[in-house]
Amino acid sequence: xxxxxxxxxxxxxxxxxxxxxxxxxxxxxxxxxxxxxxxxxxxxxxxxxxxxxxxxxxxxxxxxxxxxxxxxxxxxxxxxxxxxxxxxxxxxxxxxxxxxxxxxxxxxxxxxxxxxxxxxxxx
Amino acid sequence: xxxxxxxxxxxxxxxxxxxxxxxxxxxxxxxxxxxxxxxxxxxxxxxxxxxxxxxxxxxxxxxxxxxxxxxxxxxxxxxxxxxxxxxxxxxxxxxxxxxxxxxxxxxxxxxxxxxxxxxxxxxxxxxxxxxxxxxxxxxxxxxxxxxxxxxxxxxxxxxxxxxxxxxxxxxxxxxxxxxxxxxxxxxxxxxxxxxxxxxxxxxxxxxxxxxxxxxxxxxxxxxxxxxxxxxxxxxxxxxxxxxxxxxxxxxxxxxxxxxxxxxxxxxxxxxxxxxxxx
Numbered sequence: 297x298x299x300x301x302x303x304x305x306x307x308x309x310x311x312x313x314x315x316x317x318x319x320x321x322x323x324x325x326x327x328x329x330x331x332x333x334x335x336x337x338x339x340x341x342x343x344x345x346x347x348x349x350x351x352x353x354x355x356x357x358x359x360x361x362x363x364x365x366x367x368x369x370x371x372x373x374x375x376x377x378x379x380x381x382x383x384x385x386x387x388x389x390x391x392x393x394x395x396x397x398x399x400x401x402x403x404x405x406x407x408x409x410x411x412x413x414x415x416x417x418x419x
Numbered sequence: 420x421x422x423x424x425x426x427x428x429x430x431x432x433x434x435x436x437x438x439x440x441x442x443x444x445x446x447x448x449x450x451x452x453x454x455x456x457x458x459x460x461x462x463x464x465x466x467x468x469x470x471x472x473x474x475x476x477x478x479x480x481x482x483x484x485x486x487x488x489x490x491x492x493x494x495x496x497x498x499x500x501x502x503x504x505x506x507x508x509x510x511x512x513x514x515x516x517x518x519x520x521x522x523x524x525x526x527x528x529x530x531x532x533x534x535x536x537x538x539x540x541x542x543x544x545x546x547x548x549x550x551x552x553x554x555x556x557x558x559x560x561x562x563x564x565x566x567x568x569x570x571x572x573x574x575x576x577x578x579x580x581x582x583x584x585x586x587x588x589x590x591x592x593x594x595x596x597x598x599x600x601x602x603x604x605x606x607x608x609x610x611x612x613x614x615x616x617x618x619x620x621x622x623x624x625x626x627x628x629x630x631x632x633x634x635x636x637x638x639x640x641x642x643x644x645x646x647x648x649x650x651x652x653x654x655x656x657x658x659x660x661x662x663x664x665x666x667x668x669x670x671x672x673x674x675x676x677x678x679x680x681x682x683x684x685x686x687x688x689x690x691x692x693x694x695x696x697x
Contacts, residue, residue: 355608357645362614391516395502402499402645409649 346381350396353378354403360410368411375404461585462486462570465680467507468560476514480560485680486584487568490597491533494676495643500607501525505651505675517542523557525606580689583682589637599641613639620693624663630693651675 353374356363363371382388382396459466465485473480488497497503501522504510510522517524518541526533529540539556546554555564577596578587591597601607616635623631638647652672654660660672667674668684682689 351608355610357643358610358613360644361616389519391513391519391521395521398502399499402650405649406645409653413654 344387346378346385347387349374349378350382350400354399357403357406360406363407363410365411365414368407368414371407372404372411375400375407461574461583464583464585464683465489469508469512470560471508471511472513473558473560478554478558479562481557482559483557484566484568486570486586487573489588489599489680490573491599492603493599493601493641495641495646496601496603496607499643499646500603505646507679514542515544518544525603580682580686582686588682589634601640613643615639623691627695629688629691629695631690632692633690 353371356371360368378400379397382393382400385393388396462484467483467485468480469483470480498505502510503522512522516522517527520528523541527538527541529537531538539553541557542554543550555562556567574584574586578590578594579585580587588597592599602609616639618635619633621631621633623629652660662672664684666672668678670678673690674684677684
């Protein structure tokens with residue numbers, strides 16, 4: 297045999313040690329490489345937030361008549377806050393903005409209209 | 420006859436001819452309704468010709484048939500979620516819009532499957548002469564193009580009515596013969612089921628005219644709330660808004676749909692439906 301048993305055992309120990317040291321290092325490295333991506337994530341999240349908010353606000357139009365004036369006021373405010381977000385988003389082109397702003401106009405219009413009617417009823 | 424009376428007759432003739440010409444020209448011009456239009460045939464009713472940009476691009480204008488689309492989707496899907504305007508031509512659709520997945524392109528993208536059929540792609544940014552046949556699916560005004568759907572074959576099993584498309588769309592849905600979808604995947608927001616709104620009665624101004632029974636149920640199921648309120652109807656509470664047949668005929672309130680796509684105003688008894696008490 298070319299290598300002694302002692303050498304073999306020492307070699308194995310070295311390999312295992314190296315792997316144990318490299319493992320966490322590689323793991324941390326990968327995470328570190330992913331860091332720039334995760335810094336972009338909040339921007340993407342912000343871009344997508346308007347869509348979630350849009351779906352949430354305008355997904356309630358069928359319940360408009362059952363809302364209290366306070367709830368309707370809050371929904372109108374949320375629509376008003378959404379408008380500049382849609383106008384500024386880089387995720388939509390001009391037509392996309394036109395479509396979403398049109399949908400937002402319709403759902404805001406409905407809430408404002410129901411609120412107005414509820415106020416008239418109170419008087 | 421002397422020369423003076425001959426001249427008087429001549430002058431009278433000239434005045435008579437001038438008056439006749441004036442009447443012939445000014446009569447139709449001063450008329451409110453103008454030239455009487457031909458009533459559209461059942462398969463033409465609801466047809467929209469879209470010609471904002473087609474001719475400039477060297478294509479025939481688009482022929483849009485409401486009947487086939489309304490059998491597949493509710494009004495709300497297209498006029499709220501997809502964003503089509505309620506007035507013909509007002510959406511200002513471009514080929515680029517369709518190619519980017521808006522308007523017609525929201526469904527007609529070559530991928531979406533409706534009733535087991537993959538819908539053809541509406542527009543692409545770089546169309547080649549080989550695409551002509553595909554373009555002519557829609558850009559067909561004035562051309563002899565065979566449609567994928569035959570109106571008579573489609574309408575044959577459906578309950579009939581007298582005007583418009585000659586069909587009772589409401590009954591067709593009740594019988595399960597058509598199933599218009601209220602959502603479009605990737606476009607429509609997931610919503611709770613719609614609270615059924617009560618039908619109500621409206622009293623017409625003309626004495627003896629049967630009362631109008633307004634089917635709020637059917638209208639909300641097809642249109643949702645925001646399609647009609649507040650842009651078409653500004654009053655929620657009964658009696659707060661007044662509508663006249665003149666305005667409706669001009670395309671306001673009920674006339675937004677019931678002059679072009681939904682059953683027409685000539686079908687009086689479908690709205691004025693409460694039996695008159697003897």
